Amino acid sequence: GESVGLHLPTLSVQEGDNSIINCAYSNSASDYFIWYKQESGKGPQFIIDIRSNMDKRQGQRVTVLLNKTVKHLSLQIAATQPGDSAVYFCAEGSNSGYALNFGKGTSLLVTP
Amino acid sequence: NAGVTQTPKFRVLKTGQSMTLLCAQDMNHEYMYWYRQDPGMGLRLIHYSVGEGTTAKGEVPDGYNVSRLKKQNFLLGLESAAPSQTSVYFCASSYAIVVAGSNEQFFGPGTRLTVL
Numbered sequence: 001g002e003s004v005g006l007h008l009p010t011l012s013v014q015e016g017d018n019s020i021i022n023c024a025y026s027n028s029a030s031d032y033f034i035w036y037k038q039e040s041g042k043g044p045q046f047i048i049d050i051r052s053n054m055d056k057r058q059g060q061r062v063t064v065l066l067n068k069t070v071k072h073l074s075l076q077i078a079a080t081q082p083g084d085s086a087v088y089f090c091a092e093g094s095n096s097g098y099a100l101n102f103g104k105g106t107s108l109l110v111t112p
Numbered sequence: 113n114a115g116v117t118q119t120p121k122f123r124v125l126k127t128g129q130s131m132t133l134l135c136a137q138d139m140n141h142e143y144m145y146w147y148r149q150d151p152g153m154g155l156r157l158i159h160y161s162v163g164e165g166t167t168a169k170g171e172v173p174d175g176y177n178v179s180r181l182k183k184q185n186f187l188l189g190l191e192s193a194a195p196s197q198t199s200v201y202f203c204a205s206s207y208a209i210v211v212a213g214s215n216e217q218f219f220g221p222g223t224r225l226t227v228l
Binding site: 032034036041042043044045046049089093098099100102103104105 | 147153154156157204218220221222
């Protein structure tokens with residue numbers, strides 16, 4: 001079946017730098033994408049979402065970019081802080097319309 | 113609001129034992145979901161519910177049953193636990209579905225289950 005995947009399993013950045021986490025998807029029919037952050041021992045927490053009629057959406061210190069041509073989305077975190085260390089998941093709207101199809105996750109480590 | 117709560121937080125079972133995981137949400141959400149999370153596998157959908165009294169199968173439903181007798185509760189049952197069901201289980205709820213708009217799902221803290 002079609003799946004959502006991430007380019008890198010781990011990413012290490014220095015505090016204060018910008019982080020970019022990438023995600024590729026293969027289902028061209030997907031029209032909704034969402035990023036979650038999961039800290040150790042906790043459930044996933046919503047960061048930002050985007051629909052396919054948009055190329056970019058900004059939140060507080062985060063930006064999601066969607067490139068439908070190459071079926072790629074990215075999460076940019078500005079001025080990365082130690083509290084941003086976590087696993088980040090991208091997910092796409094499933095064909096059923098009800099559930100989300102999650103990628104395997106990227107571990108972000110912020111070093112001082 | 114407590115959001116989404118799950119009980120228990122941890123459980124150890126022997127092969128063949130049964131148990132029920134309870135999920136509760138106080139956001140009046142119509143939709144609820146059960147996922148399992150295994151190392152390197154991300155989250156996989158087990159079952160979901162689109163309203164009180166309704167349930168549907170997700171990606172990995174075998175070995176699990178669910179019930180949604182009340183809108184705020186979604187129960188996940190294991191009738192005969194197997195070591196392959198050792199995992200972290202997350203419950204989630206949402207106000208809307210994907211095709212209708214934002215599908216932000218709110219997750220509980222998880223239940224760590226070990227089957228020996």
